[in-house]
Amino acid sequence: FLKLFCWVLQVVPHITDAIQEWIERAAKIPVDGQSGPADVCVIELGGTIGDIESMPFIEALGQFSYRVGSENFCLIHVSLVPVLNVVGEQASLLRLVTFGVFILTMSNIMWSNCLQKTKPTQHSVKDLRGLGLSPNILACRSTKPLEDNVKAKLSQFCQVPMENIVTLYDCPNIWHIPLLLKEQKAHEAILHVLNLTGIAKDPALEEWSLMAKMSDKLHVPVRIAVVGKYIELLDSYLSIHKALLHASVARRKKLVIDWIPASDLEQGAKKENPDAYKAAWKLLKGADGILVPGGFGNRGVQGKTLAAKHARENKVPYLGICLGMQLAVVEYARNVLGLPDANSAELDPNTKNPCVIFMPEGSTTHMGGTMRLGSRRTYFQSKDSKSAKLYGNRSFVDERHRHRYEVNPAMVPRFESSGLTFPGKDETLTSSLQRKAREALLERCSEKASQCCIQCM
Numbered sequence: 001f002l003k004l005f006c007w008v009l010q011v012v013p014h015i016t017d018a019i020q021e022w023i024e025r026a027a028k029i030p031v032d033g034q035s036g037p038a039d040v041c042v043i044e045l046g047g048t049i050g051d052i053e054s055m056p057f058i059e060a061l062g063q064f065s066y067r068v069g070s071e072n073f074c075l076i077h078v079s080l081v082p083v084l085n086v087v088g089e090q091a092s093l094l095r096l097v098t099f100g101v102f103i104l105t106m107s108n109i110m111w112s113n114c115l116q117k118t119k120p121t122q123h124s125v126k127d128l129r130g131l132g133l134s135p136n137i138l139a140c141r142s143t144k145p146l147e148d149n150v151k152a153k154l155s156q157f158c159q160v161p162m163e164n165i166v167t168l169y170d171c172p173n174i175w176h177i178p179l180l181l182k183e184q185k186a187h188e189a190i191l192h193v194l195n196l197t198g199i200a201k202d203p204a205l206e207e208w209s210l211m212a213k214m215s216d217k218l219h220v221p222v223r224i225a226v227v228g229k230y231i232e233l234l235d236s237y238l239s240i241h242k243a244l245l246h247a248s249v250a251r252r253k254k255l256v257i258d259w260i261p262a263s264d265l266e267q268g269a270k271k272e273n274p275d276a277y278k279a280a281w282k283l284l285k286g287a288d289g290i291l292v293p294g295g296f297g298n299r300g301v302q303g304k305t306l307a308a309k310h311a312r313e314n315k316v317p318y319l320g321i322c323l324g325m326q327l328a329v330v331e332y333a334r335n336v337l338g339l340p341d342a343n344s345a346e347l348d349p350n351t352k353n354p355c356v357i358f359m360p361e362g363s364t365t366h367m368g369g370t371m372r373l374g375s376r377r378t379y380f381q382s383k384d385s386k387s388a389k390l391y392g393n394r395s396f397v398d399e400r401h402r403h404r405y406e407v408n409p410a411m412v413p414r415f416e417s418s419g420l421t422f423p424g425k426d427e428t429l430t431s432s433l434q435r436k437a438r439e440a441l442l443e444r445c446s447e448k449a450s451q452c453c454i455q456c457m
Helices: 011-027 052-068 086-094 099-112 119-130 148-158 174-183 186-193 206-215 234-250 267-272 274-285 301-314 323-335 386-390 409-417 427-444 447-456
Strands: 076-080 137-142 165-169 221-228 254-261 289-292 318-320 342-344 353-358 372-380 396-403 405-407 424-426
Touching: 011 052, 076 119, 119 137, 119 148, 137 148, 137 186, 148 165, 165 174, 174 186, 174 206, 206 234, 221 234, 221 274, 221 301, 234 254, 254 274, 267 274, 274 301, 289 301, 289 323, 301 318, 301 323, 318 323, 323 342, 323 353, 323 409, 405 409
Parallel strands: 076 137, 137 165, 221 254, 221 289, 289 318, 342 353
Antiparallel strands: 353 405, 372 396, 372 424
């Protein structure tokens, strides 16, 4: 007889229990080099209340808050408080109505002085409570600071203390936000809910405050040309934009980014769209630095390679990320080493001179799970390199990786002998080069001498 065993997977309790177990595991992971878990685990639940995608997570958090107790769970609800400027105009018109509706007129004028609308937040909190979660703190996003009467209204209808209602209004730059939160004592509200007031320290934001104020007064520009493939959608390079912004503030410079479509630098654009071609090269030649980010496919590869060539020949600081780094190596091999057919195996798997190859540790036959992903140790080969100096002259550094390709170890000696240095190498490349050096040495030795070489190594 054939016996069938079936297991019914349900959102509740199977998925919700798995979410709670994952939260507990993540909360116990040591951070910042400490031996024990962190004091507070921060969980961000995105989306909009009521969306079907977030329902299992909301249910899981509702169960989790009940299980751990209110003293161990703090819910900060982020909501929009819109400002309707048109209400003021409507109030002016209401003043023209007859005396018979004077009470109605004054009522509308009174409410028109409060342009910040609280209804979206009220309904959001109501829906959230219906799903089993009650906010401890309201973080209200608005274009202006919340007025006291608006806070009082939110406190009354959302049942949140006024001191637990903070406003995040428009600022000159994002570095002012932590200062706003401290000014409104948001940290004290969180500590009070979690019963951590006795062990917490007052945040030291003196240096942060100076940085926020200084960033508003930057006037000396630094122009960075970003040569990319997806310039039409700048959110594709959001992390790059933020990293450049942070770096420019650290160097006391005002960041100016020139976004250049890589295809506009190519010879084809010179014939098809000469204006775009001319404008792209004008921006590239006027840049203080060039950044070429990653990308997939062959479109724009020629333009990125030309950008790398321009940077090398004119000694313009160049930063290549992922494919941008690959193409810098390819350009060097073609124009310095004299290998016109040199290429990356990602772009041409059959190239005779592969400068960049698929990682030996990866699989070329299986999809998924083939990336070098996560933290890897890189050893600096020289303390005089800029990379080593930026890391404080350390001998090695651990950084996260996410890629499938690497510079061909067999070509590294040739690159380095011609002037292209690799100041950082991981254990794989270092051991590979050492192994190849031993093999080459043993080939030149006699059989008797080989035994000696092996012992010495």
